[in-house]
Amino acid sequence: ILKPWWDVFTDYLSIIMLMIAVFGGTLQVTQDKMICLPCKWVVNMSCETKPISNITLLYPPEPKGIQNDLDRHQYNFVDAVCYENKLHWFAKYFPYLVLLHTLIFLACSNFWFKFPRTSSKLEHFVSILLKCFDSPWTTRALSETVVEESDPKPVGKTNGSMDKKTSSVSEDVEASVPMLQRTKSRIEQGIVDRSETGVLDKKEGEQAKALFEKVKKFRIHVEEGDIVYRLYIRQTIIKVIKFILIISYTAYYVRYIRFSVVCPVNIEKLTGYSMFYCAHPLATLFKSLA
Numbered sequence: 001i002l003k004p005w006w007d008v009f010t011d012y013l014s015i016i017m018l019m020i021a022v023f024g025g026t027l028q029v030t031q032d033k034m035i036c037l038p039c040k041w042v043v044n045m046s047c048e049t050k051p052i053s054n055i056t057l058l059y060p061p062e063p064k065g066i067q068n069d070l071d072r073h074q075y076n077f078v079d080a081v082c083y084e085n086k087l088h089w090f091a092k093y094f095p096y097l098v099l100l101h102t103l104i105f106l107a108c109s110n111f112w113f114k115f116p117r118t119s120s121k122l123e124h125f126v127s128i129l130l131k132c133f134d135s136p137w138t139t140r141a142l143s144e145t146v147v148e149e150s151d152p153k154p155v156g157k158t159n160g161s162m163d164k165k166t167s168s169v170s171e172d173v174e175a176s177v178p179m180l181q182r183t184k185s186r187i188e189q190g191i192v193d194r195s196e197t198g199v200l201d202k203k204e205g206e207q208a209k210a211l212f213e214k215v216k217k218f219r220i221h222v223e224e225g226d227i228v229y230r231l232y233i234r235q236t237i238i239k240v241i242k243f244i245l246i247i248s249y250t251a252y253y254v255r256y257i258r259f260s261v262v263c264p265v266n267i268e269k270l271t272g273y274s275m276f277y278c279a280h281p282l283a284t285l286f287k288s289l290a
Helices: 005-030 054-058 072-085 094-114 116-134 139-150 159-176 178-182 202-225 227-256 283-289
Strands: 035-038 260-264 275-279
Touching: 005 094, 005 227, 005 283, 035 072, 072 260, 072 275, 094 116, 094 227, 094 283, 116 227
Parallel strands: none
Antiparallel strands: 035 275, 260 275
């Protein structure tokens, strides 16, 4: 009832972002964050292939596998150190950033439903709106009832003034309750006879008058404070700024999500190597999601 298309769009966007955050976070927890191998030959802070001597060319040795002389615990230690110190923060915290932005979007979209000064007004508005939609009364019948009960004079003597008052009250009703303009009468739907198009009976008249007064008072009360309007404008502005910020910094930092990471760390006394070449298995997926 209360959401325009841009709020519906942000709701669907929040759902998609939440799915990305949960999926990426689950993969990051369950899979290896970083896989590193030591560089045996380092030139200018980069891994290079060991040069082949002339003797090796004359007498080529038998092919052998590369032996790094590291056990599993040392590999785990290197993976953790390189992940913590050398992986870019955007690639490291990407799922958590998406989750944070999702929570902010959801908070902005639902704040005016939870804020005490606006939630009561919105609940009151929805209850009145539902009563208006459920009511079978036409705008004309409602306005005539209000005029007759406010000025109970003989109809024959007051035809001119009656028409004027009916017209003015009808306009007031339509302005206060615009949904009544779109509600078909029971006569138009064939439910009752056309002879009943006059004023409502006493019980229905009291109910119609009470509903009309309730709508009128609510309209005056809301327009005097306009807290709902101001709060909605503010939260919409925050969402627009947040959306632009996300697009901007994601486009800038997505280039720092790399599969291959060179990791120079000062742990030679623990592993015998100071340079490692690492792979970030989730980099390709995170880059696609970003």
